[in-house]
Amino acid sequence: MHDLAVFVGRFQPFHKGHLALLQHALSEAQRCIVVIGSAFHARSPRHPFSWQQRAEMIRRALPETDRERVSFVPVRDHHEDAPWIAEVRQAITSANKANTAKAATTFTAGSTGSTDATGSAPTAVLLVGHRKDATTAYLDWFPEWQLTTLSVASTATARAARDALFGATDDGPLRAMVPLPAFDFLAIWRNESTFAALQEEWTMLRDYRATWAAAPWPPTLVTVDCVVKCRDHVLLIRRGEAPGKGLLAVPGGFIEQRETTHRSALRELEEETHLDVPDADLRACLRGTAVFDAPDRSERGRTITHAHYFDLGDRPWPTVRADDDAASASWTPISALVAEEAHFMDDHFAMLHHFLQFELPAPPA
Numbered sequence: 001m002h003d004l005a006v007f008v009g010r011f012q013p014f015h016k017g018h019l020a021l022l023q024h025a026l027s028e029a030q031r032c033i034v035v036i037g038s039a040f041h042a043r044s045p046r047h048p049f050s051w052q053q054r055a056e057m058i059r060r061a062l063p064e065t066d067r068e069r070v071s072f073v074p075v076r077d078h079h080e081d082a083p084w085i086a087e088v089r090q091a092i093t094s095a096n097k098a099n100t101a102k103a104a105t106t107f108t109a110g111s112t113g114s115t116d117a118t119g120s121a122p123t124a125v126l127l128v129g130h131r132k133d134a135t136t137a138y139l140d141w142f143p144e145w146q147l148t149t150l151s152v153a154s155t156a157t158a159r160a161a162r163d164a165l166f167g168a169t170d171d172g173p174l175r176a177m178v179p180l181p182a183f184d185f186l187a188i189w190r191n192e193s194t195f196a197a198l199q200e201e202w203t204m205l206r207d208y209r210a211t212w213a214a215a216p217w218p219p220t221l222v223t224v225d226c227v228v229k230c231r232d233h234v235l236l237i238r239r240g241e242a243p244g245k246g247l248l249a250v251p252g253g254f255i256e257q258r259e260t261t262h263r264s265a266l267r268e269l270e271e272e273t274h275l276d277v278p279d280a281d282l283r284a285c286l287r288g289t290a291v292f293d294a295p296d297r298s299e300r301g302r303t304i305t306h307a308h309y310f311d312l313g314d315r316p317w318p319t320v321r322a323d324d325d326a327a328s329a330s331w332t333p334i335s336a337l338v339a340e341e342a343h344f345m346d347d348h349f350a351m352l353h354h355f356l357q358f359e360l361p362a363p364p365a
Contacts (some may be wrong), residue, residue, distance in 0.1 A: 003124040005029035006092060006145065008138060010037045012047060012158050013165070013186060014057040015178045017130070020153030022058070022070075025128040028148070031069050033095050034058060035088055039074030039363065040341045040349075042247050043194060045166065045202035046299050050342075053189070060181035071095055074363050076341070079292060079350045085141050091363050092125075134295070165190070166202040201242045205299055212301070221298070223305040224265040225252030225348070227355045228275065230312040233331040234352065235320065237272055240327030243299055244345035250352065252305065253325065261306040262286075273329040276318040285310045290354060297347045309355040334358055 005025035011018055011034075025032045039051035049057075051074040059067050073091040078084040125145040129136060130152065139147060156177035164174040165186060175183050189195065212219050227250050228235040239247050251272040255264040266279050277285075288309040295302060312318070322329040332340075334356055341349050353360065 002029040002126040002146070003031070004092075004096065005032040005126045005128055006035060006142075007032055007128050008035040008037060008088070010047075010158065011054040011058065012038075012049060013161055013178060014054060014061060014182050015154065015156040015158060015161050017152065017154035017156050018058075019061055019179050021128055021130060021150060022062070024148070024150060025126065026066055026069060028128070029126050031071070031099065033092055034070060034072050035091065036072055036074045038077050040076045042244070042343055042345060043198065044244070044299060045162065045198055045205060046296070048162065048165075048194075048198050049189075053185075057182045057185050060185060061179040071099055076360070076363065077294075077347060077350055079290070079294075079347070079354045081138075081141070085138075087363065089142075094362070162202075166199045167206070201245070204242045209301055218302060221301060221303040222255045222261075223252055223298075223303055224255055224261050224268055225250050225292075225305050225307045225351060226265050226269045227307060227309045227352060228269070228312065229310065229334075229356065230317050230331065231314055232335070233317060233333055234337070234356065235273060235275065236330060236332045237322060237326035238328045239325065239345055240322075241325050246327075247345040248340055248343050249345040249348050250307075251326070251329070252307075255306075261289075262308065265306070265308040271324045272322070272326040274319075274321040274323060276320070277312065282310055285312050287311045288355065290351075292347055292351060294347065299346075307351050307355070 005028060007022055007025050009018060022032065022034070034055070036051045036054050038047055041047040043050075051072070055072040058072070059070070062070065073095045075084065075087050075091055078087070127139065127142055127145040127147045129139045129147070129149055131139065131149050139149065154177070161174060161177045164177065168174060171183075171187075174186065178186065226235075235251065236248050237251055239245050239249055251269050252265070253268040253272070255261060256267075259267070266282060269275055269282070286308060290307050290309075291304060292307055293304040297303060297305075317331045320329040320331070335358075337349070337352055337356075337358060338361060344352075352358075
C-alpha cells in the first residue's frame with residue numbers, strides 16, 4: 001500500500017473511465033490527490049466547468065467512506081512544460097503538508113512515507129493514469145513517483161460526453177458515459193444560465209469545423225497575436241464575436257496568404273484597436289516573438305499563433321478604438337491581470353505571462 005496516489009486530469013466532465021482510474025488509485029494508496037488541470041481557464045465548450053465543480057462531481061461519484069481519502073489541487077496551464085511540472089510538484093507538496101495531521105491517523109503502522117527536510121512529498125507516491133495519446137505524455141515527467149498505467153476501462157471520453165451534453169437529443173448517451181451522481185449534477189447544471197451560451201458556442205464551433213470536413217487532412221491554422229505594453233499597462237480587447245464572445249484577449253487574428261507574420265500582426269493590431277502608433281515606431285518597439293502551438297490551445301481546431309511583444313516604453317498611453325472582432329479595447333494595468341485569469345480566451349493569459357513575467361499566485365491547497 002502506497003502512502004499517496006496522484007491522479008491528473010481535466011475531468012471536463014468526470015466520466016466512467018476516470019472513475020475506474022480513481023478507484024484503482026484508492027485501492028493502491030491510503031490517500032489520493034486529484035490534480036485538476038486547466039483549473040483557471042475561462043468557461044468555454046471545452047472547459048465548461050470550474051475546478052470546484054469538477055471536484056464536486058468527483059466527490060459525488062465516490063462512496064462516503066472514500067471521500068475523506070481524496071483531496072483536490074487545481075493547476076493552471078502554462079506555455080511550456082517545465083513550469084507546469086514544477087507547479088504540479090509544488091501543489092502535491094502543499095496538499096500533502098495540509099493533510100499531514102489527518103493522514104497520520106490513516107497511515108498503516110508500516111507506512112514508509114516520510115517528508116524530508118526540503119518539504120518534498122513522501123517517497124511512496126503512486127502516479128496512476130492511462131496512456132491515451134500525446135496528451136498523456138506527462139505520465140513520464142515525474143520519475144520520482146512510481147507509475148502505474150491501466151488499459152481502457154470504459155469507452156467514454158470527455159469530448160464525447162461534452163458532445164452528448166451539448167448536442168444530444170436525449171440523455172441516453174450522456175447517462176451511459178458518466179457515473180450516475182455526475183449525471184445528476186450535469187442535469188441540474190444544464191438549467192443554469194451559462195449552459196445556453198456555451199451550447200450556442202458549441203454549435204457554432206461544430207459548424208465551423210464541419211466546413212473543413214472535405215479537406216484531405218485536418219487543417220493547421222496560422223494566426224498572429226500582439227502583446228503591447230505601455231508603461232505599467234497592457235493593451236487588451238474584449239471579444240465581440242464567438243468563439244470567446246465577451247472574453248478578454250490580446251489583439252490578433254488569422255494571417256493572410258501574402259503576409260509575413262510581422263506584417264499580419266501590424267495589420268491585426270490596426271484593425272482591432274486602431275492603436276495610434278506609426279508602423280515604423282512599432283517595428284522599433286518589437287522586443288520579442290514566440291510561437292504558441294499547444295495542439296488544443298484553440299477550440300476552432302489546430303491553431304498555431306505567432307505572438308509579438310511590443311514595449312512602447314514610458315510614453316503616454318496612445319489612443320485606441322475598438323473595431324472588427326473587438327467589442328472594446330483598453331489599456332489594462334498589468335497588476336490587474338491575475339484577478340482576470342479566468343476571463344481570458346484560449347491561452348492568452350499564459351501568453352501575457354510569458355512576455356510580462358508578472359508573479360502568479362500559488363494554486364490553493
